Amino acid sequence: MSNIKYEIEEMIGVLSENNKGWTKELNLISWNGREPKYDLRDWDPEHEKMGKGITLSDDELKKLQALLNELNL
Template identity: 70%
Template sequence: MSDIKYEIKKTVGVLSESGKGWKKELNLISWNDKKPKYDLRDWSHEHEKMGKGVTLTAEELKKLKDILNGMEL
């Protein structure tokens, strides 16, 4: 399996932190030198390991925001 190159351009926010120190973060990340996308996933301390996550374009993130704003919690 090839190495995945990534660069965190901006940390938008941390949603939670586990007892082991992993944080669920929303970041703007460039994957393999491509245009940055918004990314939601768990990260270990210092971002040396990552869990599975979801990447979204700015348009997809806007649609998700609209959906969440319309939800009654």
């Protein structure tokens, strides 16, 4: 398995935490030295292990925000 390099540029917020201490977080992350993207995924308490997640560009995050605003939750 190849090593994936990442740097958490900004920790934006925690959405939830499970009983093992893993948190679902929205962060701004640079993957393999590339331009940072918004990232939503589960992390262990030390941010060494991660679950599957999604990355979003600025435009994608803005579109997601607009869609969520339309839900009127």
